[in-house]
Amino acid sequence: MKNGVGVAINRTGATIVDIARKLGVSAMTVSRALRGSQEVSDRTRRRVLRCAEELGYKPNRWARSLVTRQTSIIGVVVPDISHSFFAEVTRGLEEVVSRAGYNVLLCDSWLDVEKEKAEIEMLVSSMVDGLVIASEQSETSPQVFRKLKDSKIPFVLIDRFFPKQSFLAVVVDDLEVGRLATEHLVELGHTRIAHIQGPPISPASLRHRAYLDALRRHQIEVNRQWVRKGRFDIQSGREAMFALLGTKPRPTAVFAGNDPMGIGALYACREAGLRVPADISVVAAGNIEGAHHPNPFLTTIDWPREELGRAAGSLLLASIQEGSDQATDRVKKFAPRLLVRQSTAPPSA
Amino acid sequence: MKNGVGVAINRTGATIVDIARKLGVSAMTVSRALRGSQEVSDRTRRRVLRCAEELGYKPNRWARSLVTRQTSIIGVVVPDISHSFFAEVTRGLEEVVSRAGYNVLLCDSWLDVEKEKAEIEMLVSSMVDGLVIASEQSETSPQVFRKLKDSKIPFVLIDRFFPKQSFLAVVVDDLEVGRLATEHLVELGHTRIAHIQGPPISPASLRHRAYLDALRRHQIEVNRQWVRKGRFDIQSGREAMFALLGTKPRPTAVFAGNDPMGIGALYACREAGLRVPADISVVAAGNIEGAHHPNPFLTTIDWPREELGRAAGSLLLASIQEGSDQATDRVKKFAPRLLVRQSTAPPSA
DNA sequence: TTCTTCACCGTTATCGTTAACTATTCAAGC
DNA sequence: GCTTGAATAGTTAACGATAACGGTGAAGAA
Numbered sequence: 001m002k003n004g005v006g007v008a009i010n011r012t013g014a015t016i017v018d019i020a021r022k023l024g025v026s027a028m029t030v031s032r033a034l035r036g037s038q039e040v041s042d043r044t045r046r047r048v049l050r051c052a053e054e055l056g057y058k059p060n061r062w063a064r065s066l067v068t069r070q071t072s073i074i075g076v077v078v079p080d081i082s083h084s085f086f087a088e089v090t091r092g093l094e095e096v097v098s099r100a101g102y103n104v105l106l107c108d109s110w111l112d113v114e115k116e117k118a119e120i121e122m123l124v125s126s127m128v129d130g131l132v133i134a135s136e137q138s139e140t141s142p143q144v145f146r147k148l149k150d151s152k153i154p155f156v157l158i159d160r161f162f163p164k165q166s167f168l169a170v171v172v173d174d175l176e177v178g179r180l181a182t183e184h185l186v187e188l189g190h191t192r193i194a195h196i197q198g199p200p201i202s203p204a205s206l207r208h209r210a211y212l213d214a215l216r217r218h219q220i221e222v223n224r225q226w227v228r229k230g231r232f233d234i235q236s237g238r239e240a241m242f243a244l245l246g247t248k249p250r251p252t253a254v255f256a257g258n259d260p261m262g263i264g265a266l267y268a269c270r271e272a273g274l275r276v277p278a279d280i281s282v283v284a285a286g287n288i289e290g291a292h293h294p295n296p297f298l299t300t301i302d303w304p305r306e307e308l309g310r311a312a313g314s315l316l317l318a319s320i321q322e323g324s325d326q327a328t329d330r331v332k333k334f335a336p337r338l339l340v341r342q343s344t345a346p347p348s349a
Numbered sequence: 350m351k352n353g354v355g356v357a358i359n360r361t362g363a364t365i366v367d368i369a370r371k372l373g374v375s376a377m378t379v380s381r382a383l384r385g386s387q388e389v390s391d392r393t394r395r396r397v398l399r400c401a402e403e404l405g406y407k408p409n410r411w412a413r414s415l416v417t418r419q420t421s422i423i424g425v426v427v428p429d430i431s432h433s434f435f436a437e438v439t440r441g442l443e444e445v446v447s448r449a450g451y452n453v454l455l456c457d458s459w460l461d462v463e464k465e466k467a468e469i470e471m472l473v474s475s476m477v478d479g480l481v482i483a484s485e486q487s488e489t490s491p492q493v494f495r496k497l498k499d500s501k502i503p504f505v506l507i508d509r510f511f512p513k514q515s516f517l518a519v520v521v522d523d524l525e526v527g528r529l530a531t532e533h534l535v536e537l538g539h540t541r542i543a544h545i546q547g548p549p550i551s552p553a554s555l556r557h558r559a560y561l562d563a564l565r566r567h568q569i570e571v572n573r574q575w576v577r578k579g580r581f582d583i584q585s586g587r588e589a590m591f592a593l594l595g596t597k598p599r600p601t602a603v604f605a606g607n608d609p610m611g612i613g614a615l616y617a618c619r620e621a622g623l624r625v626p627a628d629i630s631v632v633a634a635g636n637i638e639g640a641h642h643p644n645p646f647l648t649t650i651d652w653p654r655e656e657l658g659r660a661a662g663s664l665l666l667a668s669i670q671e672g673s674d675q676a677t678d679r680v681k682k683f684a685p686r687l688l689v690r691q692s693t694a695p696p697s698a
Numbered sequence: 699t700t701c702t703t704c705a706c707c708g709t710t711a712t713c714g715t716t717a718a719c720t721a722t723t724c725a726a727g728c
Numbered sequence: 729g730c731t732t733g734a735a736t737a738g739t740t741a742a743c744g745a746t747a748a749c750g751g752t753g754a755a756g757a758a
Contacts, residue, residue, distance in 0.1 A: 013474070015714055026738050031716060041736065058474035062411040062420070063714035066743045071411070073454075081443070082655070084638065087436040094430070094457045103471070105422075106455040108443045122452070125362070125407035289433065289638050306431070364744055375708050380746060388706065412744035415713045 014055035023051055034059065065127065074316065075123030077107045077116060078158075079136040084289050085305055086134055089158055092309025093132060100317055102129065111136050117144065124151050130316045131155035136201075154319035156312045161202040161331065168319060169331045170312040172303045174203045178210025178255070180301055180338045181283045185253040186218050189346045190281065194226035194251035196240040196261050204232070204257050207285065211255055226251050230261045237264025245272050252280060252347040259286035262298050266343065277345035287339060297341035303334050363404035372400055383408065414476065423665065424472030426456045426465060427507075428485040433638050434654055435483055438507060441658025442481055449666055451478065460485050466493060473500050479665045480504035485550075491516075503668035505661045510551045510680065517668060518680045519661040521652045523552045527559025527604070529650055529687045530632045534602040535567050538695045539630065543575035543600035545589040545610050553581070553606050556634065560604055575600050579610045586613025594621050601629060601696040608635035611647055615692065626694035636688060646690035652683050 016030040023030070025044065033040045033048035034057075040048075051057075065071045074097050078086040094104050105128060109116035116136055123131055131153060133145075142162045148155055149167070157169040185193050195211045198204030208227070215222050225247045230236035237256055241264065244251055256262035262284025269276050276282055287302035311332050365379040372379070374393065382389045382397035383406075389397075400406075414420045423446050427435040443453050454477060458465035465485055472480055480502060482494075491511045497504055498516070506518040534542050544560045547553030557576070564571050574596045579585035586605055590613065593600055605611035611633025618625050625631055636651035660681045 017714075027714090028716080028739080029737060031714095032737090035716090039736065044736085058470075060415070060714050061475055062414045063743090064716075065411045066409070066415060066714080066745090067716045069743080076455075080440070081430070082433065082437040082440045084431065084433065084436070087433070088431040090455070091429070091431045091457055094455065095459070098456070103475075104455045106425075106439070106443065106453045107447070108440055110444070121407075126410055126452075366744075376744090377709080377746080378707055380744095381707085384746090390706065393706085409744050412713090413746075415715090415744080416746045418713080 014052075014057045015060070016057075018055060019048060019051050019057060022055075023047055069127065070129055071127050072102050073105050073126070073128045074102045074313075075105045075107065075120075075126070075128040075131045076133075077109055077119050077123070077131070078134045079109050079111045079116070081106065081108045085286070086158075088305035089134065089309035089312070092306035092311075093313045094309075095306075096310045096313030097317065100313075102317075109136055120144070120148065124148070124153060128153065130320050132158060132312050132316060134158035135160050154316055156316045156319070158308065158312060159203055161206070167331075168315050170308050170315060171331060171333055172203065172308070173333045173335055174206035175210040175213075177203075177285050177301045177303075177336045178207035179214050180336060181207075181255045181285060182211045182214035183218075184283055184299070184338055184340070184344065185255065185281060186214065186220065188253070188281065188344060190253040191220050192223075192226070192249060192251040192253070192347075193220065194223075194228070194244045194254045196228050196230045196237055196244075196254060196256045196265065198230060198232045198257035198261070207255075207257055223247075230257065230264075232258050232260060234260045234264040234267070237261025238268045239264075241265040241268035242272070245269075245274070253344070254280065254282050256282060256284040259284045259288040259298065259300055262300065262343075266298065276343050278348060281344040281347075283344050285336070297343065299341045299344040300339050301336045302339050303336040308334055363401075363406045364409070365406075367404060368397060368400050368406060371404075372396055418476065419478055420476050421451050422454050422475070422477045423451045423662075424454050424456065424469075424475070424477040424480045425482075426458055426468050426472070426480070427483045428458050428460045428465070430455065430457045434635070435507075437654035438483065438658035438661070441655035441660075442662045443658075444655075445659045445662030446666065449662075451666075458485055469493070469497065473497070473502055477502065479669050481507060481661050481665060483507035484509050503665055505665045505668070507657065507661060508552060510555070516680075517664050519657050519664060520680060520682055521552065521657070522682045522684055523555035524559040524562075526552075526634050526650045526652075526685045527556035528563050529685060530556070530604045530634060531560045531563035532567075533632055533648070533687055533689070533693065534604065534630060535563065535569065537602070537630065537693060539602040540569050541572075541575070541598060541600040541602070541696075542569065543572075543577070543593045543603045545577050545579045545586055545593075545603060545605045545614065547579060547581045547606035547610070556604075556606055572596075579606065579613075581607050581609060583609045583613040583616070586610025587617045588613075590614040590617035591621070594618075594623070602693070603629065603631050605631060605633040608633045608637040608647065608649055611649065611692075615647065625692050627697060630693040630696075632693050634685070646692065648690045648693040649688050650685045651688050652685040657683055 016027045020027040020030045029040055029044060030048050033045040034052060076090060078090065081087055081090065097104065105123065107119040109119055113136060133155060135157065142165045145167055157167050159171050161169060161171050182193065195208060197208045212222060226244060228240035228243050230240045237260060244254060254265055256265050262282055265282050266276060269280055274280055283299045285301040287300050315330065315332060365376045368379045369376040378389055378393060379397050382394040383401060425439060427439065430436055430439065446453065454472065456468040458468055462485060482504060484506065491514045494516055506516050508520050510518060510520050531542065544557060546557045561571060575593060577589035577592050579589045586609060593603060603614055605614050611631055614631050615625055618629055623629050632648045634650040636649050664679065664681060
């Protein structure tokens, strides 16, 4: 009879029926009282609340989900949670949605497009109330997201922009990223400026476009030899840099599409016996942990990451409340800023 | 009538009853067929499977949970998912459990003990099938976990060790961390060896203990002035280092309890005009991203992080299958290794 | 023939909760 | 006294699935 009193952690706890029986009322009344409905008297509500407390009652969220068709769960799909960008975005997101009573079901797609697709379908069939997707899908497929839109589950994309599609999204202003980086080099006096481009996803493409735009705007020669492709990792940045060092004339400055490639570029320079920034300047983008103290400190472009996650959360919550079809066109764009450190300087001579 | 055919993504899809009606069988038969029970004829099973396919049927996992009392969800609680250690552990964990058909419900406690407790309770009352907890709880409370154990939900602790408690856990061998770091300095010839200790959680305590043990084993003076407390962040490492530099005689080498504090120590040395490693050696622990290229590259202790997560997943899955009470005493310990880089050298003169 | 057994499938109840409707009470208004 | 209508509470039927048990028919054993 002293069962359950004071037990906060309890798997198969009391149900509303238990409370109802003990109080001699119906389960419906208990349900109403617990949800704070106006249709129960204050006296009854107090009795129910007190009894629930005594029995250590915790509502069964799945039973509730079954009938309300809401789960209070937000599905999150990222290509790699161990990447600081996604980890920080996820953190900001979790902060916002958990405050609103939602939980995060996390899926790591391991950069695998098939796994990503399976995870999205799983989340949909799990009836999550909303989705946040940092997709690894490159140019292939707005169609996946169009299909998702048909399911009427609100979703927000992270850092992917599909022209002509009206998806909710939170993105970095990547044109501005490219502009800031390139113009920083231009302002230092460089005219032979190379670019290490990332894989075919929107951030990389936009940064590349802004690089070209900036050069043209300043009437600086665009040399196709000075654009090399990388895969957003250190190794490919190193390789691309070696390729650039083999061109002649060789560039005096490089804009690397992200920090790992920038670090790879620094490695290549060191191996080639070049001093940074005396012989060559390097600017990258991302401000990853560790870019504070490479040798030399990498000049880079920064943007708020947890803030992106928080914005994604807010956007999603708003979309959930408004009932799916409203606000269906909003893209929240975040401004990057330049962090001048030690890997850039005016050209020598 | 052509409703649903070929629609892969669909929130309110067909139910087993729909399939049953269409085929003129009972819902039970459909349920059995879909689960691959032996109690249906091959012919019926094929018809059901085919029809399910056509209707784009996806089982409602919450309805199933309600009756099976299993959710296929693993709850994960970390103090800070944006910290690379927890992010990588989570990744390894997700890999293992998702392969077994489980999903990860992620909670970030934001280093807040109260939030952490609330999250654990929420997860328990959500009837997750298992829990993985990287607790921020310091010396306060094995009791939280004892209570959790009463709930019969299997759980695994990450990198926290409670002496005399039999919890499942996956830990770094922190005594070995402390030993490797300290003996590395001893072997270089140092005798004036300081330690920047972390907050009162088991990794920090164990590293500290191993530091003391190693000194005694080598008959090296233990100077209480040379042990300072930090908070596992850069700033506190910097402050602790300044304090150490103020002692006399002053130490020729420092073992920082983790990498951020080690980086803080490097900053302090630079500000004090000391050269590392010429004037003073620094070894840390953690091998965080960015410790590859501080200036100078930080000598540190490394351990496998995703591997820890995978081990936690395996341990948890095993515990779930065995039915809670088995294997209730296992702690899986991972060996660290020394990464000698550029911040340590023999003492000068 | 009759009984047993097995393969297959259906019925009913249940998991814990809420939606939608139905009752009851009591006070106000005619 | 009768109607009206809040306020409060109860009843019934879902939500979508599975557990437990019951039934049926055919093959084989007695």
